[in-house]
Structure formats: C-alpha cells, structure tokens
Amino acid sequence: MSLIVQKYGGTSMGTPERIRNVARRVMRWKAKGHQIVVVVSAMSGETNRLIALAKDVSPQPDVRELDVMISTGEQVTIALLAMAIKDLGAKAKSYTGGQVRVLTDSTHTKARILEIDEGNIRRDLENDTVVIVAGFQGVDAEGNITTLGRGGSDTSGVALAAALKAEECQIYTDVDGVYTTDPRIVPEARKLDRITFEEMLEMASLGSKVLQIRSVEFAGKYQVKLRVLSSFEEEGKETLGTLITFEDDITMEQPIISGIAFTRDEAKLTMLGVPDKPGIAYQILGPVADANIDIDMIIQNVGHDGLADFSFTVSRGDFPRAFELLDKQIKPHVGARSVEGDDKICKVSAVGVGMRSHPGVASKMFRALAEEGINLLMISTSEIKISVVVDEKYVELAVRVLHKAFELDQVPA
Amino acid sequence: MSLIVQKYGGTSMGTPERIRNVARRVMRWKAKGHQIVVVVSAMSGETNRLIALAKDVSPQPDVRELDVMISTGEQVTIALLAMAIKDLGAKAKSYTGGQVRVLTDSTHTKARILEIDEGNIRRDLENDTVVIVAGFQGVDAEGNITTLGRGGSDTSGVALAAALKAEECQIYTDVDGVYTTDPRIVPEARKLDRITFEEMLEMASLGSKVLQIRSVEFAGKYQVKLRVLSSFEEEGKETLGTLITFEDDITMEQPIISGIAFTRDEAKLTMLGVPDKPGIAYQILGPVADANIDIDMIIQNVGHDGLADFSFTVSRGDFPRAFELLDKQIKPHVGARSVEGDDKICKVSAVGVGMRSHPGVASKMFRALAEEGINLLMISTSEIKISVVVDEKYVELAVRVLHKAFELDQVPA
Numbered sequence: 001m002s003l004i005v006q007k008y009g010g011t012s013m014g015t016p017e018r019i020r021n022v023a024r025r026v027m028r029w030k031a032k033g034h035q036i037v038v039v040v041s042a043m044s045g046e047t048n049r050l051i052a053l054a055k056d057v058s059p060q061p062d063v064r065e066l067d068v069m070i071s072t073g074e075q076v077t078i079a080l081l082a083m084a085i086k087d088l089g090a091k092a093k094s095y096t097g098g099q100v101r102v103l104t105d106s107t108h109t110k111a112r113i114l115e116i117d118e119g120n121i122r123r124d125l126e127n128d129t130v131v132i133v134a135g136f137q138g139v140d141a142e143g144n145i146t147t148l149g150r151g152g153s154d155t156s157g158v159a160l161a162a163a164l165k166a167e168e169c170q171i172y173t174d175v176d177g178v179y180t181t182d183p184r185i186v187p188e189a190r191k192l193d194r195i196t197f198e199e200m201l202e203m204a205s206l207g208s209k210v211l212q213i214r215s216v217e218f219a220g221k222y223q224v225k226l227r228v229l230s231s232f233e234e235e236g237k238e239t240l241g242t243l244i245t246f247e248d249d250i251t252m253e254q255p256i257i258s259g260i261a262f263t264r265d266e267a268k269l270t271m272l273g274v275p276d277k278p279g280i281a282y283q284i285l286g287p288v289a290d291a292n293i294d295i296d297m298i299i300q301n302v303g304h305d306g307l308a309d310f311s312f313t314v315s316r317g318d319f320p321r322a323f324e325l326l327d328k329q330i331k332p333h334v335g336a337r338s339v340e341g342d343d344k345i346c347k348v349s350a351v352g353v354g355m356r357s358h359p360g361v362a363s364k365m366f367r368a369l370a371e372e373g374i375n376l377l378m379i380s381t382s383e384i385k386i387s388v389v390v391d392e393k394y395v396e397l398a399v400r401v402l403h404k405a406f407e408l409d410q411v412p413a
Numbered sequence: 414m415s416l417i418v419q420k421y422g423g424t425s426m427g428t429p430e431r432i433r434n435v436a437r438r439v440m441r442w443k444a445k446g447h448q449i450v451v452v453v454s455a456m457s458g459e460t461n462r463l464i465a466l467a468k469d470v471s472p473q474p475d476v477r478e479l480d481v482m483i484s485t486g487e488q489v490t491i492a493l494l495a496m497a498i499k500d501l502g503a504k505a506k507s508y509t510g511g512q513v514r515v516l517t518d519s520t521h522t523k524a525r526i527l528e529i530d531e532g533n534i535r536r537d538l539e540n541d542t543v544v545i546v547a548g549f550q551g552v553d554a555e556g557n558i559t560t561l562g563r564g565g566s567d568t569s570g571v572a573l574a575a576a577l578k579a580e581e582c583q584i585y586t587d588v589d590g591v592y593t594t595d596p597r598i599v600p601e602a603r604k605l606d607r608i609t610f611e612e613m614l615e616m617a618s619l620g621s622k623v624l625q626i627r628s629v630e631f632a633g634k635y636q637v638k639l640r641v642l643s644s645f646e647e648e649g650k651e652t653l654g655t656l657i658t659f660e661d662d663i664t665m666e667q668p669i670i671s672g673i674a675f676t677r678d679e680a681k682l683t684m685l686g687v688p689d690k691p692g693i694a695y696q697i698l699g700p701v702a703d704a705n706i707d708i709d710m711i712i713q714n715v716g717h718d719g720l721a722d723f724s725f726t727v728s729r730g731d732f733p734r735a736f737e738l739l740d741k742q743i744k745p746h747v748g749a750r751s752v753e754g755d756d757k758i759c760k761v762s763a764v765g766v767g768m769r770s771h772p773g774v775a776s777k778m779f780r781a782l783a784e785e786g787i788n789l790l791m792i793s794t795s796e797i798k799i800s801v802v803v804d805e806k807y808v809e810l811a812v813r814v815l816h817k818a819f820e821l822d823q824v825p826a
Binding site: 016019020050053054056057058059061062064065066068069071072075076078079080082083084086087093094096098099143145 | 429432433463466467469470471472474475477478479481482484485488489491492493495496497499500506507509511512556558
C-alpha cells in the first residue's frame, strides 16, 4: 500500500458529470489499496469569472481581498468531489488550504508555500478516508487567505506529496503524457514512459505545455516523482502516462535525445556595427530588461575593425517595443550603425540527458537540417539541449526531420 | 462615538453597483464618527445556485460538504465590499466566519452560534478599520465550516452586536421600516419609529415579513437593539427606519395598538359531534402533529349531550392532507359525527403591548368589525394580541376597519 497524491485541473472538474468521473477514478486507485490525497482546481472558467466580478466592483482589486474571493473556486470543487466520493460509498473529507494548514508567505496572488501541517491529513488517511485538498491556496501566519498564482494547484499537489512523502504525485490533464514531440506535427510522435526532471524542464520551457515549470522545479527540488496522466481515458483503457523522475531511475538504454521541442512565437533583433568594447552587452541589454522584455538567446559575433554585430531573441509580442527601444534609444547611445529585426522565426530544440555522454549530437542535428536546406539563423546549446532558430516556414519540417534523425519514432531497444 | 453593526442582505449585495452603494452608505456612517462592523449575505440567488450545483453532483449532498460549498457565497461578498470600501479611501478588512472565529455547534446547515471571539475585530476597529464579516457561517470546535440556516445572516449580525456590545444592529432590507399594517392594503399605514420586541415577534409571526423571527428572538434575548432600514434610499433622503427595542425605552405615549397584522394562507378544520371526554384533544391533534402539520388556533366549544365540536387552523398548504387524515383516520377512531373544512379564511390580528394596561380593546375590535358586517369565525387572544379568523373575502376590509378604529393613521400625541 502506498500513498498517492492526485491532482485534477479545472477541465477535469468542469462539469458535475466530470466530477463524478474523477470520483470513480479515485475509487479505482483506492480499490488497489492505495491511500489517496486529491488536490483539485476550480471548475474551468470559475477563477476568471471571479476576477471579472472583482474588477466590476473595483478597477484594481485589493490583493488580500482578491485572494479571499478567488480561493472560493477550489472551495466549491473540494466539496463537490467529497460529495461524489461519499456517494460511491467511501469516506471522504474536504480541506481548504487554511484547514490543512498550508502555510505560505503573505505575497497575495503569488504566495510561496512555507510549510504544510500534514497531521490532520495523516489521521484521516489512517482512518481510511480519501482526503480532498483545495489547490492553489493557503494561509499566511496571520490567517489571511493567500493564493499561489498560475499553476498553483500543481504546486499544491507537489508540496503535499513532498510533505506526506507520497509514492508519486499524479497530475491529471487533458493529454495522456509527455510526447517525443507534438503529435499534431509528427504523427509518429511517441509517448515517453519516463523522462528526467531536467529534460522535462527544458521541454516545458520550450513550449511543451503539459506542466507548469514551477511545479516541475518544485518536484525536482523536493524529490517528488511526478506522473502526467489523462483524466479523460475510459475505465479499463487507462494508461500510466509519463513518469517524470530522476536520472538514476532511468535505465542504461536511455536514448540520447528524448524529445524535440519548439516555440513559434519568437522574434530576433540584431544591432549592426556596434563598437566592440567592454560593457557593450550590458549597455544594449540593460535597457531592454528594464523595459520588462524577457531575452532568450544572445549572440555576439567576432568583431572586425573594432565593430561587432549583436543579436538576441525575444517573444514575438515584445518585438515592436523592443525594436523601437533599440532603434530610437539604444542605437544612438552606443553609436551602432543600424538595427535589423525579424519576427518570422521559430526555435527548434533537441533535448536529452543522453547528450552529456554522447558527443556528435550537434553535428548530427546540423547535418540533418542542412540536408533539407534549412538555414540556421542562430544556435544555442546547454548541457542537455541544442536549440536552433530557423525561418518560421521551416518549423514543421525541422521538427519532423529531427524527430526522424534521432529515431524518436522507434521504441528504444 | 459608538459601535454599530450593519447587516446587508442578498438584494443589497446583488450587483457590483449595489455593492458600491453599500460601501458609500458605510462611509457616511463612518464619517459620523461610528465604528462599523458590516455583516453581509451572499449575492441574491447565489446560495440557491450553489445548492443546485451540489444536487447536480449528488442527489442528497453530504451536509458537511454542502456547508463548505455554500459558505463561499458570503466569502465572495465580504471581499467585494472590502474592495469597494478601500476604493473610497478607508481601511477595510474581510473576515470569514472561521477567521473571526464564530464558534458554532456541529449541526451542519442549521448550526447554532456558541461563542464569538471578538479580539481580532476589536483590534481592527481600534485601528480605524471597517470590519466586514461573512454572515450565515461559522466553524465548529474541530474547524469544520458550518452554516446557520435560513435568516442566518441576520442572526450573525445580532450575535456580533451582542458580542461587541454594539449600540445597535441595523438590518438593511428593501423596506424602510415596520408599518402599522401593509401599505398596499391601507395607504394611510404609518411607519413606526419604535416597536417592542414582543410586538415585533407577534407581527413577524403573523406575516409581516420584515425580519426573521429567529433573529428578533435572539436580539431580544441578548438585549441588542435592532433597527430595520432600507438600503435603497437615496443619499440625503435616508430615514432612520424602525427601532425594535425594549418596553422600558418606549415613552408613556405608547399607543394601545401598534399594528394590524394578517395572514392569508389559513385553513380551518372542524370535527363535529366529538364525544366530550378527557384526552380527546390529544387523540385528535396528536396524529396531526405526527404528520408534521403545524396547528395554529384551537377551539373546543361547550359540549351538549356529551358531544362537542372541535376546530383548529392550519396552513392552507397542509389543508388537503389534514382533511384526509381527520376524515379517514381520526374521525372513525374517536367516534365523531363528521368533519368540515374551510380553506377560504384569513386571520387578522391587533398587536400592542398597550393592551396589557387597557381593557376593552377586544370589545372595540369586535364592534368595529360587526359594524361592517364581518362575521368572526374564530377568536384567539394572548397578552399583547387579539386574532380573529374571517372569510377571506373580508380580509382587506377588516384590516382597513381596524387600522382606522385604533387610529393607527394618526401620529400618537
């Protein structure tokens, strides 16, 4: 018998029928002899409805009071799920964040969990009760209600799993796991049984939006195994999704590359003819960061005649603002020649912890792309990832070529 | 400077605009130098919406979980009102029942308040903060969320006023006070500045539905002055409503009769030719009570030849059930001759503590009705009330006649 934390998102809790489905799923896991703690989100759309109502009353709602209000979304779903589980004949009990108590700091609307008192939950579990906890919320030391911000329910699930030393934390979503790449682009994409935390972080930050990065980081830090599963699979046809775990747990047959990730909404800016002197990167990028524009890749080429070219990428939404800033303010200030921009680019990345011990991944990647005539606009590498920037018209082709080149459609031997 | 508790119902909190209106009203009282505690209900319709949602998930929702859910209605409105008051430049802080803490017993969906910890509220008030408390809810000794049942927000307001020894508890509704009778029937009906608790209880139980009886009883018991006011009066045109207070506080000029109350949904049952022997009333009324039918007036006439007639009134909705019970089961059992029924009757009552010291009220009442040819079907009296049952076609006339006979349209000298 082991203790499992299951987290269900707003889509899984979206209607009475879906809530009863979740109750049946919980009962099936319980019937296998597990102790179950369920963490739930608000019904899909509910948090946005509450925020809109607050803004109808107050243009800039006080954050303490906003938390009092939006925390009710999960308070409704914990009660509904507890009712549904009781109707199936099991003992069940709901807990708000404050009732658990999930102690957080006092940063309303984006609080951080400090401590979880697992005493009450432990007692209920030993009494054969399914415990249902409101995700996304906690209380500060003064008893004020707090919420954890975007993806907060995933974080609640992981934090509870850590506090209770759960066997694993199961995150139920509308996809059935993590894939080698987006199956809409590569029909042969394969669901991964396992992936390491580092790989998952790279995949997530590169646009495979299965899990919130924050909860993956949190799980890695607190050594909680995460499992991504679908809450929409029919009874009897359920799969085990993808387990996100530690490198040690993964067998020797680990492939070199685990997946191909990509992001579409990229843009590139280049400042040409920049005087090549110390501090120039800061003079260019400092004002960009000050304008709250996130910078991703940065490349400074070798200078000639004391002049260099300086390129970086930003989100496509930030492109017009970044371009104007560079052209109107930074260019005259640093004495550069001109500014060029391209907001029709994408980033494609190969991710895998296996590349640590396998040289030659980059050259294999570049060759595969070159054979298809795909020009590389920028290149960036980390220990477990190689990213290239390409013209957006090539993105699907690049993903397919790389997926095939690294044999991701083949089940590892 | 005095401490005032104000309670606003669901209609007053029904829209963002109305919530901002409530905030402005609170600020006007605060500007007069009062400390203000506001108790609010859920937005009108919200509690019913939540109950319907619960029933969509579970046909008979678990009551502990139902309380977790329906308590969110007030949790939303406390936050919205706190936001709106802060926007007007005052300090404001919301409290759920658990945060106050309003300690109740564990009778979910109809809990009773046991104790209120006023420490936090007192501290906020001394810090010039408007305190906003969720009505209708509390927590039991184990920290489970409870709700107080129908009219629970009024009870919360009164209980807080008692715990804080408030100057008065103001109940804001959609009427501007308690009237001598229903102004829709008697246009000359006058708003009472003051009324005693006993009179208010008789008026309320007789169908003047301004306040929940439970909160009036509670206020009387804990010596909390209640004031009924309208939350829809325009700024600058506000009146002071009606103060419900103690007999000692009311001047010597107190009129004999304070108001004329009436109920329309009455029905009368008579069992004729009942053997006149001890225990017969119990044999007739015992089974009626066992069938959960509330009995109001009871009359047993003088027996002749060892036979008596026995009459009582019930709610009109219970009439068919009561008639069948009497005719099919009780009549054969007690050996009565026949059963008659009349569901076209109404009850009209004159209420006033003044009648204690003024004999002759009953005869004045009967004469006034007789002069208009209104036949009295039943009569019942208590220390501060005289009720008569009349044919329903006479109800408006009877109310008008009595209102005039007792000069209720005249301001007391």
